[in-house]
Amino acid sequence: MLLSPFGRLSPFRRLSPFRRLSPLRPLSPLRPLAAALCLTLLPATVHAREVVITTTTHGIPHILAPDLEAAGHGAGYAYAAAGNTCLLADALVTVRGERSRVFGPDATVDLVGGRVSNLVSDTFFRAYLDDARLTIADPEVDALIRGYAAGYNRFLAGTDPQKLPEACRGAPWVVPATQGALRRLLAERAIQASGGRFAEAIATAAPPGTDPAPQAATDPLTPPPALASNGYALGGDLTADGGGLLLGNPHFPWAGSLRFFALHVTVPGVIDVMGATLAPLPLPAIGFNARLAWTHTVSTSRRFVLHELRLVPGDPTAYLVDGVPERMVARDIAIPARLADGRETIITRRVWESRFGAVLAMPARGLAWTADTAWAIADPERSDTRLVAQWLRLGQAGSVAEAQAALIAIRGTPWTNTLMADQSGRAGYADLTGVPPVTDALARSCAPTAGAEAIARAGHITILAGDRAACAVPGLMPADRMPVRNSRRLFMNANDSYWLSDPEAPLTGLASILGPTEVPQRLRTRMSARQLGELTGRPGPAVAPSDLEAMLFSERNLAADLALDAVLTSCAGQADLAEACTVLARWDRVSAPAARGAGLFRQVWRRLGADPGRSGRFWSVPFDPTRPFDTPRAPDAHDPATAGLLRAALRGAVADFRAAGLALDAPLGALQQRDGIPLRGGDDAEGMLDNLGLGALGPAGGFDTARAYGTSWVQLVRWRALPDGGTVPVARGLLTYGQSADPASPFHTDQTRLYAAGRLFDLPFTAEDIAADPARSETVLDLPD
Template sequence: MISAAVLLSGCLGGGDGGVASPLAASIRYTTGGVPHIKADSFAGAGYGYGYAFAKENLCLYAEELVTLRGERAQYFGMANGYLGQFGTTFGNVDSDFFYRLLLTADQVAKTKAAASTQVQGLLSGFAAGYNRYLRDTPAAQLPAACAGKPWLRPMTESDAYLRVLQAAITASSLGFIGEIGSAQPPTASKSAKVATAAPVAATSAAYESSPIGQALSKIREHEVGSNGYGLGSDVTDNGRGLLLANPHFPWWGVLRLNQLHLTVANENYDVNGATLLGVPLPLIGFNSKLAWTHTLSTDNRFTLRYLALDPASPTRYIKDGQSVAMTAVPLTINGTAADGSVVPITRTLYTTEYGPMLMDSSFTWSTSAAFAIQDANLSNYKLMDQLLLNGKADSVDSLRQASATYMALPWVNTVAADSAGQTLFANYSVAANVSDAQLLGGCVPGASVGAPFDALLASTGVVVLSGTTAACDWRGAVPAADRPWVKRSDYVLNTNDSHWWPSLDTFLTGFRKIIATGPNAEGQLQNNRTQTGHAQVQDRLAGTDGLAGKRFNLANLQQVLVKTRFLRAERWLPDFTTACLASTNASAAARDACTVLQDWDKTHGMSSQGAILFQELYLALGELNAQSWWAVPFDPANPMTTPRGAANTAAALAQLETLVASTQFDTPQKRRTRPQDVQILVRADGNIAVPGGAKTFYNWNGQKTEVAPGNFIYTADPLTQAGAAGNSYIQFVTWDSAGPVAEGLLTYGQSSNPASPFYSDQTRKYAAGQWNKLPYTEAQIKADAGYSVVDIAE
């Protein structure tokens, strides 16, 4: 423990935060490099966190600021691109035009005007703290990735607001950077993306497989998701609440999470938790009486708009018999060519009353029809005040009231538990304010115009509304009174399915269809993690999970999580392997594979032979979502016990034959590959085998890469330019008579700088199944083995 404080520039105290300047903070570091910021104002808290954040993430965030400003083509080349937040690569030029079109000075002004004085101070302080670190750090001590680079520049207050605006549209417009940034009318471009045929010529399947369709599926199909448990007094050892926060987010880029603890005593704010890079308030966390987490919700935060164009011009559309002009937005960016020259690039993009135009190979902009996107979160100006208010809540009741105040949580459900033993599930997320009459009536184009969008809605949940009449218009978001929630004293959970089934005997029904459409609608098949989550609670309360007792506590909740159980395998594989081993048509390799799967323990444990083989078979079978794979199909009246048993075993065996003929599984040894053999994170100080399964409750999804002929691993950078996603920030929180008792970690560490001691320290703990204490009280913070203090002021 290091108790001496480092005092920087006029700071008035020895690490107690008792400073008079509005830009003053005490940064107390604990194990893992986690900063606990203590200040007398939110401006000071933002200042302290901005400094601590820049210390560990300077280059990563400096690059993101280039993205936000629409300057990537200038600094990183007009021919290059980058890996976006959902794993899609975007070109720098298209990205720059996207950001210049949507994240404007006007949007910044509106966000600032809507913000409280506390939030304004927080964001200006954050920028000042970031700049303080940049200003005070000698060039020789800056990280190699950005030292001396022309794009490493001070952060402005406007940049801070741009990041908040970007965060709000993460699960909506941000999925379509290329499709919005490149959208051009057919008369203005000869791009290969532009088709002259009407878009209705495409089939529903073509729309699903198009770039926009793929982006929609990434947003809607849990590729970025989370688990959350709120366990109440009826099921815990101590009669208090117990929370698991387990977001599954990318390990790269701006969706990385970062730990922080902000204490502003004068404002009754004291929250420890984690946030997205550049968002200077905890999104997930805990205070003295309440703990909460978030999971990606099923809400349709946006709708696509089908526009019937005026035959006289592809930049005009017909609405209620009148021709309406789109708004032309001429934009110019700078781009660096291969020879190093910087050239201006001009493009005119178009917006409508609904929002910007977008297009791809199926959602085309023809001479007769085109598409716009209407995003409710583009006018979400209260996100930061929502986070601030949530952090001040002291019970699940007050948290629900806080969430309903602004309705500004942009894309998440809330799962919470409090010290009194109550739990909450609430979906107070933003959803497009579309009525059931609009969604189920004539507003979804279908046979009337020869379009497949009604079929697309049923099969995928994607909402395309007609822009041809004001009767199909919507404004704002679904109000709090129409949102689903439940408070319980046993438990609640969510794993990115809809609100429908938050606890074993609770079903929330009758809510607006726009909240959960298509496969995510009420009463539909739940994902593997949802059923696993309920089964884990059932087995714990029955005492049949192999652990002592019949209630939850912090330690056994950790054990339940890391078991990495695969419930669908438990329910489907026995019948399949029996049929496989009895088949006279199965090859010797397939029979060997079935023996491996029969003997497998049905978990994605690191030493489990069969886990990788089943993971690939599961993906090949469409994650067993089709009812035809099951002997007893899903029954919404019995969601816990259905589906079960295997059907169509011959078709499944054919898929297995394909797998065992591939170079990944063409030997007995390869078929017995364990997760610890192939889930690899490359680090200079030694590679790390990463726990978790791609489709299991305890989740890690590395990118499959063939590193040598027939040698596959599941990894992340630097072996591949694709990223990994899954377990990120994990927290377990309960209470005793003295206050919160919390453990957890950030799986990829606090720092994105490979030279930092906090780059992979927590990853090694995660791999070893260890957890950090998450200190909250002054005594806990000062007693931490990693304690040190830096006081700053200006």
Template sequence: LTAQDMLAYSMATVQLASSANFLELAFFANPGDGDEYLPVPSGSEPSAVSSLVKNINQQAKQFKLEKKFEHLGSNGWGLGKEMMANGQGGLLANPHFPHEGNLRFWQSHLTVPGAMNVMGGSLQGMPGVINIGFNEHVAWTHTFSTARHFLIYQLALNENDRMSYGVEGEQHTITSKMVTVEVAVGPNTTIELTKPFYYSHHGLMLETPAERGLGWNDTQAFTIKDANEFNMDVVAQWSALNQAVSLDDMKASFAQFDGVSFNNTMATDKTGTVFYVDDSTVLKLDDTANLAIRLQPELVALRKSTGFDLVPGNMKLFESQGKVPFSEAPQLTRTDYVQNSNDSYWVTNLKQPLLGFAAQYGDVHKPLSLRTRMGLKLLQEGGGEDGKFTLDELEQALIGNRIYLGELVFTDLASQCIAQGNTPVQVSAGIDVDISPACDIVANWNGAMNLDTEGAALIREFAHLFNPSAHLYNNFDVTDPANTPHTLRQDKVALKALAHAMLNVQANGVPLTSTLAELQFVEKSLAGGHASGEQLPWAGPMHVEGGFNVFRYDRSNLTRSTLIPYADYQTLPDAVTGQPLASNLSAQGYPVNYGSSWMFVMNFTEDGPVAKGLLTMSQSSDSRSEHFDDQSRYYSQTAKLRPLYYKEADIEQNLIDEIDISMTKQ
């Protein structure tokens, strides 16, 4: 492992929500009309090169243009003195991240006498810093921001020249850079391949193969401007957060560094003041350009169809003016709460909506996700009768596994189901379903997605077919976003979704009354990618159910982010469409490899910070280690978090082993 490797990893991490999603498009980009994007050997290894080229060509034909980062998410609360029973600050940290690969969290407690005493979790491979954690003064967590950290420009090429373009009379040349990579082609055998990458004055040139929408031809080409392209602040930023002794220190770190490249931050201090900021790195544009991106119909339509901002490259209007400074980022300081569950900044606190920030920070005045609404409901209810949280009540809010969808519609859905009786519901032409067996399950739902929840598969499959815009009345109220839209429509469209869900469950051989313990599981992969053979029952809902503590299965390259093999589970088909079920139901049940990862709750006290937490995937990825599955087993068997020992006395009392390491300068 070299210093260059560490730098490359850090830069790749900060580009997760930007350039990392367009590397294939940069690979394919070339001014020709054929397969000129293919690499060529530096030497003469024709047979190996031929095999590689054939493989690359095959992958190019299967390439799909998609947002690879859309599933990353989290919940975070900063709780102030008005919300904590002891009148000091509290925090709930619930990052939803992969349980596999280099985006896997691990836990540590770092102490530098006189300088730093910080506990928390970090992404695997992140050098020497805690990403989400607390010290004796402040605590913080992050969630994935809705902000867009790049722009795609459609360049207007000069006539008869695919390597030059104009921007309102100013001429620019597309340049190239040759890159050579050592590629493994067999055991202990490598070859060197070389290819050019192309650059506009904005950044990398992009192109999709097979005319999939972003083609490089005689008149146009596409390029990306990434706010995080040269962002090397990641270690410095979190080092400053780790050593902060106040919220003012934290704010100063955001003003100085851009390391928190794609995250919101929720923080609290020991005095009970809380702070929110979306200081993820965003390109600065002038007000007219911002207005156009937010409201211009063609640009809005392009964003909806592609998932990112695509703007004219022949206008100076959209030229970047650097990065949005900290002073202009969405932020809020209060003494009750700040929260985020991956909706935009505007509902950080229901009492003080945030508006008027750059369009690229995300949409405002739009319906919230069911997960955000669940979190806001938990906050509004408080921990108990006094409306304030103790540490135990924060823990219950996190792992109680309530689902907002059930609380929102199941009473009305059960009533409609019972009224339907034995009269079949038509799911599609020629497919009619008697839904009466589903009525009792919906009516008697136990209020959560815990191990003992009966009918878990029916509830889950219904959630994946539920469509708020079609199944709820159109009564979204921008002044009451936490509670609207609400009320199930009376046109029985929701019964059709319930019938479809029932059909999916039964057609795939799952008993309707199956509990979540019988269905959802974690199974560790051993060396070589072999499944361990032991499936740990796993509690917890999914995002689409309006769950808060959420889990799911994901086989995407970004989520797994590793070449190390892992066991896979074939998804069963939808009984109507024949397509793989969105829930990832397999013949074994619902596997889990993503979701709540490094989660904890904490409260400052007169005697220092007190915390409980869990690393759900366990600390070690080595199947020979006793810590390979210990915390996973704990979660599977125990519906609670474990103590986090921060004080020296507690550490000494619970010490398992101690190793002294010394280093000698060479």
């Protein structure tokens, strides 16, 4: 008798063909025995395929399937059944370019580059994503996507539309998913740090003399704050048991289709991996298996290049390449739309393409389409179909070396660094994102005009000349020119560049497009280095998982450590600031939920801005690239300009609290709540590892949580040796906002309460742990042979 990893009969067993008539059923306690009898009594020609979904505490599905297509089926079904149907249905409306028809052209939608009209969104997705270029040749990946569509559609077919979550209850736009639509959504994930950021600039670009569509206040040259992360991989030289240790802490939105979903997928003999994913990925994107764990952070490398097109005099839709005129290609995009009066119509919008990519225009950033100049974007991720293949191979990897080899071979992590650790004690880092192959030498030889160079410096982007064929940049930067390292020590990343991801051996000398080196680091990077240094440099015990868990939820506020003394010095003797100074002086500089003064300081720091050093002598100790984790520091409160800046920020913060009707010493947890649950964490700019990005302080009684982002999926992984020489992962985790987007679900805020308490929970991975889970329930989906 074959046993599955869950301690059940193998899904390859022979079962009665009549049992396949039941699409969904709970398991009887006698079912394993009955199945064993079937195994010996039924003729060998009868084969049934089934997916077993075992749900454990907090609604985490453990999907056992006989093959990858069936695994995808289980993943799609489990995601929808958890209460996330509306999220996926809405995202598919977006990538199909149907928002104007479903919700009206003037309504708006959040895209990665900002909030835009549905008409702009539809124009962009219909023009930018080409179904013919999004085909998938890998049969395993194709099977996973085919299965995911079938599983999601199975849930829809078996569910009364009036019993869907309120957000889409009875909505006609909740329709079955096609494989093509899922591929489009995967492509949308791939372009989030390249063409997707320029959706409005591409959809509204128009030659001079025509009537361009108005642009909203989106700024694609400013990275979206809602995509960030911490990742820490410790090798065996630093850990208590000599094996690897990994803490993944992505900072992603708490609402919308970028919510993580935790799952465990097992196909015996093929893959056994647990973690969290973004729909419609059928496998964990951040996860672990019996020998390897990995996480991702958003990379600072640049995943696109703009080209400055020199236009033919008198013809703004033609440009010169090596002195020869070349015409842009105009494409008219037909967009079905439903008008406010209910009438349906077709709106036609024109977009433009060049040999260097889509033409765009952003006048507010100096990138206007004039009679002399136009701009095009080279986006190597535009036709990326490698995402699922990448996470399939990572889930199958058994070591850091194998994981790095998979990253190099597939190049399917479009905009994220990867940090990893394995059971043998190896740790690693790689930034193998979708970067165009722009060397510094090419950047110099293809330098654009002085005006374009100034725009590039201000926006921290790459602009190349677009009047020479040699300046085109097809493909990706070769892997051997990108940062890839491993050792038995420490790797970390908190969204600064690769430069200090190995704190003991800074890496320099790579192409500038991969990110800056020898520059001031964000406070979250500095706090990471400070706290990890305290752990690894202390006398006595090596680092244990509990140390990293405590570190993440310590809620230490580096901005307060660096600047609060100066704030207190500046407000001494100011009668109108006496109460505020007293509140801040009593605060212990930890942004825990009960902390009084943490909220007031946050507002002070926000008013100072993300870079208070812009005031000249703000920092008395300037940045020193030889001491990047310790500088700059110590605001110069005796400098009149700096003191005035600090006092003005404090007065403004006090006024903000008074206007909102809030006490200056209100506990932080009273100022940031979700569904009545006090939250922990703080602003990225405060240097908080437990990042919780919230909106402005308002009259509703605190910081706006409607578009919260930050700590989302947390996984803390080590390994335990088995008597037979193998290993199993020992993991703790947390999905801060719960498995379900449906407020009516018991899995909507259950983990939020754990997050409020600063506590992870054990993640069951082995058959024994899954079987012992007190909340265990099982569902079986019969599939056709």
